[in-house]
Amino acid sequence: MEVDQNPRVLQQKLKALKKTGKSVGLVPTMGFLHEGHLSLVRQARRENDVVAVSIFVNPIQFGPKEDLASYPRDFERDAALLEAEGVDFIFAPEVADMYPEGYGTYVDVEGEVTGRLCGASRPGHFRGVATVVSKLFNIVAPERAYFGSKDAQQVAVIRRMASDLNFDFEIVACPIVREADGLALSSRNVYLSESKRQDALVLSQSLFMAREMIEAGERSAFAVRDAISERIRQVPSAEVDYIEVVDAFSLEPLETLSGTVLIALAVKVGKPRLIDNLQIEVK
Amino acid sequence: MEVDQNPRVLQQKLKALKKTGKSVGLVPTMGFLHEGHLSLVRQARRENDVVAVSIFVNPIQFGPKEDLASYPRDFERDAALLEAEGVDFIFAPEVADMYPEGYGTYVDVEGEVTGRLCGASRPGHFRGVATVVSKLFNIVAPERAYFGSKDAQQVAVIRRMASDLNFDFEIVACPIVREADGLALSSRNVYLSESKRQDALVLSQSLFMAREMIEAGERSAFAVRDAISERIRQVPSAEVDYIEVVDAFSLEPLETLSGTVLIALAVKVGKPRLIDNLQIEVK
Numbered sequence: 139m140e141v142d143q144n145p146r147v148l149q150q151k152l153k154a155l156k157k158t159g160k161s162v163g164l165v166p167t168m169g170f171l172h173e174g175h176l177s178l179v180r181q182a183r184r185e186n187d188v189v190a191v192s193i194f195v196n197p198i199q200f201g202p203k204e205d206l207a208s209y210p211r212d213f214e215r216d217a218a219l220l221e222a223e224g225v226d227f228i229f230a231p232e233v234a235d236m237y238p239e240g241y242g243t244y245v246d247v248e249g250e251v252t253g254r255l256c257g258a259s260r261p262g263h264f265r266g267v268a269t270v271v272s273k274l275f276n277i278v279a280p281e282r283a284y285f286g287s288k289d290a291q292q293v294a295v296i297r298r299m300a301s302d303l304n305f306d307f308e309i310v311a312c313p314i315v316r317e318a319d320g321l322a323l324s325s326r327n328v329y330l331s332e333s334k335r336q337d338a339l340v341l342s343q344s345l346f347m348a349r350e351m352i353e354a355g356e357r358s359a360f361a362v363r364d365a366i367s368e369r370i371r372q373v374p375s376a377e378v379d380y381i382e383v384v385d386a387f388s389l390e391p392l393e394t395l396s397g398t399v400l401i402a403l404a405v406k407v408g409k410p411r412l413i414d415n416l417q418i419e420v421k
Numbered sequence: 422m423e424v425d426q427n428p429r430v431l432q433q434k435l436k437a438l439k440k441t442g443k444s445v446g447l448v449p450t451m452g453f454l455h456e457g458h459l460s461l462v463r464q465a466r467r468e469n470d471v472v473a474v475s476i477f478v479n480p481i482q483f484g485p486k487e488d489l490a491s492y493p494r495d496f497e498r499d500a501a502l503l504e505a506e507g508v509d510f511i512f513a514p515e516v517a518d519m520y521p522e523g524y525g526t527y528v529d530v531e532g533e534v535t536g537r538l539c540g541a542s543r544p545g546h547f548r549g550v551a552t553v554v555s556k557l558f559n560i561v562a563p564e565r566a567y568f569g570s571k572d573a574q575q576v577a578v579i580r581r582m583a584s585d586l587n588f589d590f591e592i593v594a595c596p597i598v599r600e601a602d603g604l605a606l607s608s609r610n611v612y613l614s615e616s617k618r619q620d621a622l623v624l625s626q627s628l629f630m631a632r633e634m635i636e637a638g639e640r641s642a643f644a645v646r647d648a649i650s651e652r653i654r655q656v657p658s659a660e661v662d663y664i665e666v667v668d669a670f671s672l673e674p675l676e677t678l679s680g681t682v683l684i685a686l687a688v689k690v691g692k693p694r695l696i697d698n699l700q701i702e703v704k
């Protein structure tokens with residue numbers, strides 16, 4: 139396994155490998171890896187000759203009042219985990235490698251896909267995501283890029299961007315990985331105290347409840363949303379940022395459930411803001 | 422020579438060719454080709470195994486009051502010229518091929534490089550340019566891309582974007598091609614009446630005068646700018662949009678001339694707005 143910090147160096151190494159016919163899979167991460175990330179790495183490992191994992195806490199996707207400075211990091215542990223998964227390249231640039239002096243180019247994804255959900259409560263967030271992912275796409279030029287479905291809106295934004303800008307490769311969205319009790323894995327779970335961790339189960343539990351309602355025949359988005367809201371209100375430390383019931387591809391809000399439905403939550407549980415979601419096919 | 426309208430079809434054809442080790446040169450144009458374009462095509466032909474020329478009047482780089490509807494077009498003539506130059510692929514998409522229903526991604530280049538000159542008088546113009554060029558770069562994935570130096574700021578913006586977004590290929594800027602009397606070739610010259618065409622010579626003549634001043638020792642940007650302004654004022658039909666004396670790479674305004682200096686003009690001569698520039702090494 140090689141560790142590269144310089145974009146140009148990694149780009150040229152991968153270019154040489156691709157000339158020999160090797161396929162490359164990219165797993166972009168912000169590090170502090172958990173089983174969710176590792177599930178992406180394993181799928182990339184199965185489907186490609188060469189696997190590159192980027193570890194970069196991208197400053198431009200954090201708002202001024204967000205947790206950039208305190209975002210958890212542990213490069214040594216991450217590197218050991220990736221080595222054990224048979225990863226070929228870690229790309230670990232510093233901020234100045236990605237955004238050198240004079241940097242000025244940003245990728246904006248406009249419309250429904252960024253206007254709601256996290257796009258509404260985190261202005262500039264998806265501009266930061268789309269920009270860094272464009273850069274990673276050009277540096278690695280993968281055959282396939284792997285993203286976790288926990289960030290469902292991020293997947294929708296990246297699909298939109300990749301299609302709009304004619305990037306020529308496959309975007310693979312992998313299922314959410316959960317703890318045994320249902321909590322979706324997140325690097326930010328480390329912020330949770332033992333009691334808040336218990337409170338945080340309300341995200342997944344309210345989603346599972348919504349799934350049961352829909353499986354029992356409920357087709358009103360309002361009714362589903364309302365039941366989730368009611369369920370979360372029972373946990374005093376939980377403060378809803380949004381509860382959205384939308385089309386999974388366009389992220390347009392639904393009134394009547396049909397097609398591929400995404401139910402997405404963002405909830406502050408004490409200090410950390412957690413997200414979770416459920417995707418369900420409705421006939 | 423093949424003509425493709427569908428981005429995906431061209432992308433896959435070129436991908437197959439690149440897999441056999443062929444290098445690809447891209448010449449992006451808005452059609453209505455003149456000797457300036459053909460000089461780019463000839464250089465691309467000399468330097469690459471495969472040459473692709475795009476012909477696309479990109480609507481998103483035109484402002485609401487600009488000449489999108491009347492922009493001159495003649496595909497049959499363009500195709501014949503390119504066939505004669507030994508071009509391999511013409512990429513001629515329709516607007517809906519490039520910006521299908523639901524399109525929402527734009528590339529913004531911020532800072533000095535877009536804030537002044539044409540960026541100031543044509544808001545949104547370089548966003549349109551950077552977006553379409555990003556798309557063309559991804560569709561064609563060339564080894565080299567060729568641009569005319571008449572659009573000096575466009576070259577600076579594209580260099581900035583390509584470097585910022587880690588595009589992995591060479592941006593080649595080719596010299597301005599002029600008529601015998603000095604008029605820089607432009608598809609928009611077709612708008613000029615015989616008398617206005619004569620008036621339009623003031624752009625190149627004032628630039629040549631500036632070059633003589635600098636060669637004779639003038640180092641004050643203000644003096645050069647003032648002399649150009651005075652010279653243009655002698656032509657009643659000519660209305661200055663801007664006269665800028667800047668660093669050729671950063672486009673930052675200069676007080677004292679040194680390094681690679683760009684003198685750039687935009688002047689309305691009757692209806693059409695014409696641009697011209699001079700790049701000069703100053704010790």
